Amino acid sequence: xxxxxxxxxxxxxxxxxxxxxxxxxxxxxILGISGTTDASVSVVMNVPSxxxxxxxxxxxxxxxxxxxxxxxxxxIAPSATINIVREYAxxxxxxxxxxxxxMGVVRCxxxxxxxxxxxxxxxxxxxxxxxxxxxxxxxxEQPLTERIADYLx
Amino acid sequence: MFKKxxxxxxxxxxxEEMDSVLETAASxxxxxxxxxxxxxxxxxxxxxxxxxxxxxxxxxxxxxxRLGGSTINLGSAEASSIAKGESLADTVRVVGGYADAxxxxxxxxxxxxxxxxxxxxxxxxxxxxxxxxxxxxxxxxYTIKKERHLEGISIxxxxxxxxxxxxxxxxxxxxxxxxxxxxxxxPTLRMPDQIKSDLSSRGTIVREASDLxxxxxxxxxxxxTRIQKERFPDPVExxxxxxxxxxxxxxxxxxxQGLIVMHPLPRVDEISPEVDMTSHAVYFKQSFYGVPVRMxxxxxxxxxxxxxxx
Ligand SMILES: [Zn+2]
Numbered sequence: 001x002x003x004x005x006x007x008x009x010x011x012x013x014x015x016x017x018x019x020x021x022x023x024x025x026x027x028x029x030i031l032g033i034s035g036t037t038d039a040s041v042s043v044v045m046n047v048p049s050x051x052x053x054x055x056x057x058x059x060x061x062x063x064x065x066x067x068x069x070x071x072x073x074x075x076i077a078p079s080a081t082i083n084i085v086r087e088y089a090x091x092x093x094x095x096x097x098x099x100x101x102x103m104g105v106v107r108c109x110x111x112x113x114x115x116x117x118x119x120x121x122x123x124x125x126x127x128x129x130x131x132x133x134x135x136x137x138x139x140x141e142q143p144l145t146e147r148i149a150d151y152l153x
Numbered sequence: 154m155f156k157k158x159x160x161x162x163x164x165x166x167x168x169e170e171m172d173s174v175l176e177t178a179a180s181x182x183x184x185x186x187x188x189x190x191x192x193x194x195x196x197x198x199x200x201x202x203x204x205x206x207x208x209x210x211x212x213x214x215x216x217x218x219r220l221g222g223s224t225i226n227l228g229s230a231e232a233s234s235i236a237k238g239e240s241l242a243d244t245v246r247v248v249g250g251y252a253d254a255x256x257x258x259x260x261x262x263x264x265x266x267x268x269x270x271x272x273x274x275x276x277x278x279x280x281x282x283x284x285x286x287x288x289x290x291x292x293x294x295y296t297i298k299k300e301r302h303l304e305g306i307s308i309x310x311x312x313x314x315x316x317x318x319x320x321x322x323x324x325x326x327x328x329x330x331x332x333x334x335x336x337x338x339x340p341t342l343r344m345p346d347q348i349k350s351d352l353s354s355r356g357t358i359v360r361e362a363s364d365l366x367x368x369x370x371x372x373x374x375x376x377x378t379r380i381q382k383e384r385f386p387d388p389v390e391x392x393x394x395x396x397x398x399x400x401x402x403x404x405x406x407x408x409x410q411g412l413i414v415m416h417p418l419p420r421v422d423e424i425s426p427e428v429d430m431t432s433h434a435v436y437f438k439q440s441f442y443g444v445p446v447r448m449x450x451x452x453x454x455x456x457x458x459x460x461x462x463x
Contacts, residue, residue, distance in 0.1 A: 110262060112260075112261055112262050112282050112283065113261065113262050113263050114241070114259075114261040114262065114263040114264040114266075114267045114281075115263060115267075117261060118240060119240050119241055119242055119267060120240060120242050121242070121267060121270070137263065138263075138266065139262070139263025139264075139266050139267060140262035140263035140282075140284060141162075141262075141263070141284070142262075
């Protein structure tokens with residue numbers, strides 16, 4: 001692994017690099033990793049970065065992130081890069097990318113929206129802008145752009 | 154053009170499509186006034202009103218019946234029991250099996266779009282919460298076209314311009330006709346910036362004023378909306394505001410001769426009853442025009458191919 005990561009290399013798993021400084025804990029939240037997890041997780045916060053000024057890094061051992069999870073990360077860390085590691089080698093490296101529509105990931109902030117009721121539907125958000133992220137609810141058309149992490153399902 | 158298509162929001166209408174609805178409405182006006190027609194005979198329209206809006210419901214019923222079609226109705230008691238139990242998705246799937254189209258009014262925003270996802274037949278949005286109400290916008294356009302003209306009209310929107318999305322979609326629709334729009338509202342009920350900049354970016358001239366006196370003389374249409382008491386924490390403040398935005402024969406004296414005054418109705422006391430007697434008042438005509446406009450949409454959505462043109 002690159003020396004600048006300042007965390008010991010992992011054998012198998014996923015390294016999420018170039019997370020905007022301070023967002024690492026939200027990334028963990030999106031991944032469903034809470035304080036009680038038994039997964040082996042390392043977090044580095046606010047290390048200098050040429051691209052971002054300050055960045056966070058998250059390493060999750062023995063877990064390769066699927067596409068759905070990656071999309072969710074893009075909501076709060078649009079510049080993040082994903083490194084899939086096997087036997088200490090990066091076997092796959094890609095940038096997160098939001099699709100034009102995301103389903104069932106973020107709930108609408110409008111309390112009067114039909115998507116916040118018991119209807120048999122998933123929330124649907126159109127991605128109007130990727131960085132910074134601007135979402136719009138397909139149902140009530142309300143935009144969502146700030147504190148997106150608070151609305152994760 | 155609208156065959157088997159849902160009608161959910163004005164955003165989906167091009168100017169050509171609006172023109173074609175308005176032209177069809179004009180051709181149907183004799184039938185709206187009672188001339189017999191069987192254009193939609195054998196067709197059934199379901200009216201799903203999950204919140205009371207008697208006028209809109211009656212207007213749709215009239216439109217369908219004037220074209221020879223029939224309606225099925227959800228009583229208000231059934232509507233509220235359904236609202237508690239069955240999902241909207243299930244209701245429209247069931248009712249879509251009975252009818253050729255569904256008109257829906259529902260208190261939740263986005264509910265018409267949800268209904269459209271599940272309905273086997275076209276869905277027409279008759280108001281979803283603070284959301285869209287496209288037939289209101291189309292009948293407003295029709296009124297302006299009939300009583301004045303649509304191209305380059307100078308209109309003042311008065312009252313609650315913040316929460317009422319009906320005025321937002323009217324402003325948007327008028328921007329396609331090169332309107333000059335003046336916004337007159339209390340400071341706390343101003344039109345959201347995003348909508349104003351959206352209008353300006355379409356080349357629409359948008360001005361803002363806080364009282365009627367500032368714009369006298371230059372206006373062709375005065376569109377008055379209700380200022381709701383609930384928007385003001387202080388009743389004294391509400392009374393003051395309501396009074397200063399009230400339209401009276403005196404306030405109209407300095408206006409253009411041909412000025413028309415519109416209101417989506419019901420009014421409370423935004424317009425004094427004495428105004429009704431003046432040539433400016435067109436709000437009762439406006440509510441009648443809802444019938445030919447809804448007839449036009451129903452005909453365009455439901456008439457069989459090769460159906461008789463009258
Ligand atoms: Zn929504």
